[in-house]
Amino acid sequence: MKNNHVLIYITLVLILIACNRNNKTNESSLTNEEQSELENFIPQEAKVKIYFENTLSMDGYINGNTDFKNVLRELLVAVDNEDKVNFDTEFFLVNNKLIKENFGGESIKITEKLNPKSTANKGNKGSSDFEEIIDKVLRNHTEDDITIITADFIYSPKGEPDTPSALSKLKTYTENAFLKATSDYDNLQTRIYWFESSFNGSYYNIDDKGILGINNRPYYYFVVATSSLMKHFEQNIGAKLKKNDSYQSDAFFTTENFDISYNILNSTAANGKLRVNNNGLKIHGYPKQGNLQFTVLLNLKNVPLSNDFLKNPKNYTINNPNFYINKIGVVQNRDIIFDDMTSTKITGADYIPIKNQNFTHAIQFETKGMVKEDLKFSLKKKIPTWVENIHSENDRNILSDSLEQNKTFGFLKLVEGISDAYINRSSDEYYFNIEISIEK
Known part of the structure; x- marks a missing residue:
């Protein structure tokens, strides 16, 4: 079995490398598509x-x-x-x-x-x-x-x-x-x-x-x-x-980092005068009432994390102190269902350019005053909150404590050891990073 697997794998590598040598634009490495084929190779x-x-x-x-x-x-x-x-x-x-x-x-x-x-x-x-x-x-x-x-x-x-x-x-x-x-x-x-x-x-x-x-x-x-x-x-x-x-x-x-496609909505779930340009944002005017808001669509289909994790604002970091995440939702056709159970339909002008793309989630950002720099946000490689919630360090009264009966002694420390090992081996501590240029 092992020999067959190795033979198939080597053959695939040689074919891809041979094909790659014919690519004049990139003679020294595999293309993204070829690299993806290797990463998704499954033994028989x-x-x-x-x-x-x-x-x-x-x-x-x-x-x-x-x-x-x-x-x-x-x-x-x-x-x-x-x-x-x-x-x-x-x-x-x-x-x-x-x-x-x-x-x-x-x-x-x-x-x-x-x-x-x-x-x-x-x-x-x-x-x-x-x-x-x-x-x-x-x-x-x-x-x-x-x-x-x-x-x-x-x-x-x-x-x-x-x-x-x-x-x-x-x-x-x-x-x-x-x-x-x-x-x-x-x-x-x-x-x-x-x-x-x-x-x-x-x-x-x-x-x-x-x-x-x-x-x-x-x-x-x-x-x-x-x-x-x-x-x-x-x-x-x-x-x-x-x-x-x-x-x-x-x-x-995982040690893996993910490339994420995204799109900034010009008018849907927004507050203020905005114009989107090449996945950047120009602010033409701040709203008379409330804070500046805009929404970013993300395709997180290939990020193998639970929806609870992806929709938790605490799992994201933002480099710009002027911004915070107001709410996160899932995309269903033209509707965005936010975590506060409100629903917003993507406007026709926003939908037409993206109708053939598959976006899964939406993040609405809000400002805390005037925007002074670009926005960079990342999904952090961190332990889900449920692990912390079921961790116990004293189970002596477990028989009389119904909450303790649903916990596991020492579990968080065990998982922290795993998490730290993967972060140590990773190129950075985030699943993905997205930077949006903002023209003031």
């Missing part, structure tokens, strides 16, 4: 390696017919029935040991045999050292793999009295593991899926005390793959998992 065969955190804290997810098992079953079936890539599924139990296991049956029927009894005596189920687990799993990753770690990711500080210090160690070691992985493979990406599941077992808190009576718990899929395989997984498998009622949200990490 690949492996999906699923790692189940085989610890006592996970027994409650596999004890009986749980939501966790339902989603895992959907994953296994979706992978088995994928027709564009011939996936070979491998299932592992991971704790202090990495054990390949199919319980003597087909991969799609693993959930029928996955239970606390069948996973007993498979390594040390009292071990929940995520620094070692993640490092072990990533070292088992190859270029043609889609790696999936499924776990509750509750960090166990092992009796360390200084919780902040223990969590800092978790962050540092996680970052180190992902720095190594992103160094080994170009365009390696990570996506975290957050699910909720019915739970029938013991929860182990910061003191390693087993607690019964908690009926629902969050868990996560950490998916790691190169960009082309990640895109394929998200579009053809991840999208199916997101339809499950237990799915909550996701987070995405």
Whole structure:
């Protein structure tokens, strides 16, 4: 399989390079279109390696017919029935040991045999050292793999009295593991899926005390793959998992930067006398009432982030202190549906020049007085707010605290380690940058 993949890939590269040599305008590098073909190259065969955190804290997810098992079953079936890539599924139990296991049956029927009894005596189920687990799993990753770690990711500080210090160690070691992985493979990406599941077992808190009576718990899929395989997984498998009622949200990490097409609207959702010229803006006059406003359309179709993330003004940075984001909306045909539930129709004059273009989002900018410089705005590579909301640093009272039951001890620090590794490997800390020249 590997040799075939390499042969196909080398052939494609040689063809593209040969074609490129005939291009007199750019003899030294691939064109954008050819580069895109290489980046989107998907092997005909690949492996999906699923790692189940085989610890006592996970027994409650596999004890009986749980939501966790339902989603895992959907994953296994979706992978088995994928027709564009011939996936070979491998299932592992991971704790202090990495054990390949199919319980003597087909991969799609693993959930029928996955239970606390069948996973007993498979390594040390009292071990929940995520620094070692993640490092072990990533070292088992190859270029043609889609790696999936499924776990509750509750960090166990092992009796360390200084919780902040223990969590800092978790962050540092996680970052180190992902720095190594992103160094080994170009365009390696990570996506975290957050699910909720019915739970029938013991929860182990910061003191390693087993607690019964908690009926629902969050868990996560950490998916790691190169960009082309990640895109394929998200579009053809991840999208199916997101339809499950237990799915909550996701987070995405990449070293990639995106080129974004955009268009400034001359009169739609605007306030003031404006004229658009070559994606720049000339201000002819400020409004008599209210602040100057104008709206920019963006095509974010190929930016693989959740709509919640894209529509959150806090995820954007603006270099010009005279501007702020008033609101963000989605584009549906000629309508802009803003996040405050107001709707604006794109005027005919604005629509005619862009009717054959596909814009997905709209950002309305507003001024804080006279404009003194150009506008540059960027989408920051940051951790989604949901990760912060479900992070816990003290779960001792989890049984009596219903909010705490929906949180995960140490989770933010784990994700911060991943995020910092990707930002460290990136050319900059933004998904995209857009600069609009403004003539005063």
